[in-house]
Amino acid sequence: MTKTKLFALMGASTLGLMMASHAVQAQQSGYLSFLIDNGPQSVAVAEAWVAAYTEANPDVTIDIEVRPGGGEGDNIVKTRLATGAMADVFFYNSGSLFQALNPTQNLLPLTDAPFQANVQDSFKSVVSAGGEVYGAPFAPAMGGGIFYNIPLYAELGLEVPKTWDEFMANNEKIKAAGKVAVIQTYGESWTSQLFVLADFFNVLAEVPDFAEKFTANEAKFATTPAAVRGFEKLQAVFEAGYLNEDFGAATYPDGLRMVATGEGAHYPMLTFGVGAIAETIPDHLQDVGFFAQPGDDAAKNGLTTWMPDSIYAAKTTSSPDLAKDFIGFIASPEGCDIRNEAVGATGPYMIAGCELPADVPPAVSDMLPYFAEGGQNAPALEFLSPVKGPALEQITVEVGSGIRPAAEGAALYDEDVRKQAQQLGLEGW
Amino acid sequence: MKQRTSIIGGFAAIAATFVVFVIPFLFIILMAFKDRQQSALRDFSWPNGFHLFDNIFEVVKTRNWMMITAFINSTLITVVSVTLLIVFAAMVGFVLARRKTRFNGLIEFLILAGLMIPPAVVPTIWLLQGLKLFGTLHGMILIEVAYNLPFSIILYRAFIATIPRELDEAAVIDGARPLDVFFRIVLPLLWPVTVTNIVVQSVGIFNDFTNPLYYLPGNGNATVQLTLYNFQSQFSTAYNLLFTNILLITIPPLIVFLFFNRQIVAGMTAGAVKG
Numbered sequence: 141m142t143k144t145k146l147f148a149l150m151g152a153s154t155l156g157l158m159m160a161s162h163a164v165q166a167q168q169s170g171y172l173s174f175l176i177d178n179g180p181q182s183v184a185v186a187e188a189w190v191a192a193y194t195e196a197n198p199d200v201t202i203d204i205e206v207r208p209g210g211g212e213g214d215n216i217v218k219t220r221l222a223t224g225a226m227a228d229v230f231f232y233n234s235g236s237l238f239q240a241l242n243p244t245q246n247l248l249p250l251t252d253a254p255f256q257a258n259v260q261d262s263f264k265s266v267v268s269a270g271g272e273v274y275g276a277p278f279a280p281a282m283g284g285g286i287f288y289n290i291p292l293y294a295e296l297g298l299e300v301p302k303t304w305d306e307f308m309a310n311n312e313k314i315k316a317a318g319k320v321a322v323i324q325t326y327g328e329s330w331t332s333q334l335f336v337l338a339d340f341f342n343v344l345a346e347v348p349d350f351a352e353k354f355t356a357n358e359a360k361f362a363t364t365p366a367a368v369r370g371f372e373k374l375q376a377v378f379e380a381g382y383l384n385e386d387f388g389a390a391t392y393p394d395g396l397r398m399v400a401t402g403e404g405a406h407y408p409m410l411t412f413g414v415g416a417i418a419e420t421i422p423d424h425l426q427d428v429g430f431f432a433q434p435g436d437d438a439a440k441n442g443l444t445t446w447m448p449d450s451i452y453a454a455k456t457t458s459s460p461d462l463a464k465d466f467i468g469f470i471a472s473p474e475g476c477d478i479r480n481e482a483v484g485a486t487g488p489y490m491i492a493g494c495e496l497p498a499d500v501p502p503a504v505s506d507m508l509p510y511f512a513e514g515g516q517n518a519p520a521l522e523f524l525s526p527v528k529g530p531a532l533e534q535i536t537v538e539v540g541s542g543i544r545p546a547a548e549g550a551a552l553y554d555e556d557v558r559k560q561a562q563q564l565g566l567e568g569w
Numbered sequence: 570m571k572q573r574t575s576i577i578g579g580f581a582a583i584a585a586t587f588v589v590f591v592i593p594f595l596f597i598i599l600m601a602f603k604d605r606q607q608s609a610l611r612d613f614s615w616p617n618g619f620h621l622f623d624n625i626f627e628v629v630k631t632r633n634w635m636m637i638t639a640f641i642n643s644t645l646i647t648v649v650s651v652t653l654l655i656v657f658a659a660m661v662g663f664v665l666a667r668r669k670t671r672f673n674g675l676i677e678f679l680i681l682a683g684l685m686i687p688p689a690v691v692p693t694i695w696l697l698q699g700l701k702l703f704g705t706l707h708g709m710i711l712i713e714v715a716y717n718l719p720f721s722i723i724l725y726r727a728f729i730a731t732i733p734r735e736l737d738e739a740a741v742i743d744g745a746r747p748l749d750v751f752f753r754i755v756l757p758l759l760w761p762v763t764v765t766n767i768v769v770q771s772v773g774i775f776n777d778f779t780n781p782l783y784y785l786p787g788n789g790n791a792t793v794q795l796t797l798y799n800f801q802s803q804f805s806t807a808y809n810l811l812f813t814n815i816l817l818i819t820i821p822p823l824i825v826f827l828f829f830n831r832q833i834v835a836g837m838t839a840g841a842v843k844g
Contacts, residue, residue, distance in 0.1 A: 179802040183632075205788055206632070209803030212782070219783060223694040225703065392804065393609055416805045420609050 662725030
């Protein structure tokens with residue numbers, strides 16, 4: 141945005157503010173820019189929100205801007221925050237990436253906004269810094285676990301495994317039937333981390349204070365048997381020969397296609413993959429189920445969860461009240477309904493009063509019991525500890541392709557983590 | 570015998586060209602004909618149906634006809650920056666080659682520094698904001714000129730050294746003013762290297778991706794390469810639309826090249842013969 145445009149907007153929005161302050165409940169007016177990532181789901185849902193909001197407030201104009209995701213997207217968000225050229229409202233990760241934005245300096249606190257009363261505390265904790273809350277949930281929560289192909293399970297008479305041994309026994313039968321038991325897609329290295337990251341519920345079940353000790357440099361992956369298990373599982377599926385032949389070159393879309401069409405039986409992934417399946421292979425959406433990564437004890441079976449990404453307002457925004465109102469609209473039950481309508485439901489919402497439609501895909505309904513009363517779930521390590529080594533995906537590719545044994549991989553990850561912890565200036569490293 | 574080996578060599582060269590240049594292009598075209606499901610396989614197969622026009626329409630109308638804005642912006646940026654580049658680079662090269670002063674070494678060092686030192690994004694944006702040029706097309710044009718100027722200058726300076734000084738002197742004796750000497754005598758003689766400059770720089774600027782990404786935010790400022798991000802994202806990519814988009818933005822430069830092919834080749838060989 142140019143400076144002159146900015147001044148004009150400031151004028152327009154202060155005018156809007158004056159009008160708004162005169163009448164409570166008055167309609168909003170003014171201009172907002174809204175920066176989102178370029179995932180088709182984000183674009184679709186953002187357009188639906190903006191359409192609904194501007195219909196209710198005809199004097200508001202909202203401009204959607206799209207940025208790439210991944211590392212390039214990180215650079216853009218940080219560059220624009222650093223230069224004061226950030227859009228009024230924008231979308232970004234929560235948790236450790238959020239902390240890297242220097243929120244107290246760059247973001248507008250939303251602690252006192254009325255909509256925060258309905259947001260779950262577990263979400264607030266991952267978008268808080270220096271005692272203030274800065275975000276509102278953009279999407280439903282996600283689970284990390286294993287997608288499976290339902291028709292293949294029915295055909296071979298398999299049951300959803302509750303323990304790792306049952307899982308491996310299923311894999312053996314699938315392999316004997318001439319199918320790919322476990323799909324891995326190291327062509328996109330981030331997908332290789334799932335067996336390790338999604339195993340974290342099982343780590344916590346054994347060592348409840350692992351996260352705190354890990355942050356304080358008292359617990360290590362390599363020396364905690366429960367934590368090494370994740371790496372061992374990765375090694376085990378490779379050594380048993382369960383992987384698809386092209387696991388080194390296949391990509392994430394390949395993996396989703398294979399598990400949906402029954403070319404493979406299991407694909408460890410985050411549940412947000414449901415959205416991509418709905419988009420590319422809608423005919424097979426009903427064929428994909430989901431279960432949490434099994435641990436060693438059937439009684440302690442639970443899901444590792446990921447907090448959704450978040451919406452923030454930039455501190456430099458010229459119309460903070462309008463920005464807060466718009467974010468409040470997104471984080472309302474109405475906003476959830478619009479999301480369900482636009483892109484479908486991919487998981488439980490973090491906002492009180494938000495309902496899922498009755499006809500969610502099986503992979504989503506399989507996930508709900510873990511969140512319901514009596515179900516067990518725990519957040520992934522990256523939401524409990526700021527320490528996440530940048531090279532985990534390279535290490536898990538090595539372990540998962542049999543280049544490096546699990547124990548060595550875990551030890552190497554501990555080394556990788558040390559560098560990051562020292563950069564963050566944590567105590568005890 | 571000798572003839573046979575040369576024929577075999579010729580065929581090998583044609584085959585290599587086919588594999589390197591034509592097959593990827595065929596792949597793009599085939600992908601542009603497919604629907605979303607089939608394109609997700611990313612294999613070299615015959616399309617299941619004819620979806621080209623659907624794909625083109627979808628690509629052009631996405632995000633409120635962004636493609637059209639993008640073509641206008643990219644064309645403007647490319648044409649204006651290449652024009653400025655050629656005029657400025659030829660002038661600097663001319664002066665550097667003709668006038669020997671004790672500052673020449675320093676100037677050449679600065680030009681090389683411009684070529685070697687990578688520009689930093691955030692300070693550049695601060696500078697642009699200070700000049701009120703950030704997020705504007707003319708700001709972007711100045712950036713492209715600044716980033717590409719050193720390379721063009723080096724090309725020109727080397728070439729101008731081969732033009733005999735007597736030509737300028739003759740022109741001066743005939744009463745040409747300095748600007749006449751440059752625009753009417755020297756610049757036309759520089760045609761071969763100018764063509765090289767146009768080709769290299771316009772391809773580079775038209776295809777520039779990262780600079781517009783950082784220096785030209787906003788929907789109204791999209792350039793053609795940025796429209797690729799409408800269809801390609803971190804977790805989900807519509808390959809049929811992505812490749813249709815690639816096809817659409819590859820065609821204009823291709824047409825320009827076909828059209829100017831003769832002049833480009835003529836320009837280059839003219840330079841070669843002169844030696």
